[in-house]
Amino acid sequence: VMDWKYYEIMYGERYMDTPQENPEGYAATNLIEQAGKLKDKLLLIHGLQDPVVVQQHSVNFVRAAIDKKVQVDYMIYPGHEHNVLGKDRAHLYQKVTDYFNQYLKSNVSF
Structure with a gap:
């Protein structure tokens, strides 16, 4: 949201x-008003037919990020609502895992 x-x-x-x-x-x-404060990587994922969190949320955030010259990564899952199901769920998990390993893993300390 x-x-x-x-x-x-x-x-x-x-x-x-x-x-x-x-x-x-x-x-x-x-969070739309906070888009310009983003300093690290962000992967935004949205089901295209989501009736719960409608596309206006993501589109407005991405527009604000562009206006503030902030880069975000935006992935849409066509044919999915609020949850990505079926074979596309494996794609989603791989996307999140790859993104974490590529951009976020080195920034995590335990």
Whole structure:
């Protein structure tokens, strides 16, 4: 969820109240406004037909990143909703594993 005002009302307003009742909460959790602060790698993955977190979340975040000259990696899974299922799930797991090994592994300390 990049901006709670675009999330489904029943769930979002249960925890956040309405944007009119809680403007500070919505502003504080709006990741679109934070896109310019991203300093490390980000892999954003979205099911194209996701009815829960609609494409507007990802598209608005990517637009904000472009406007702020921040690079993000964006992967769309056509034909999938909120979860990537079936044979494409293996592709998703490989994508995440490869991304971690290529960009993030050396930055992790235990």
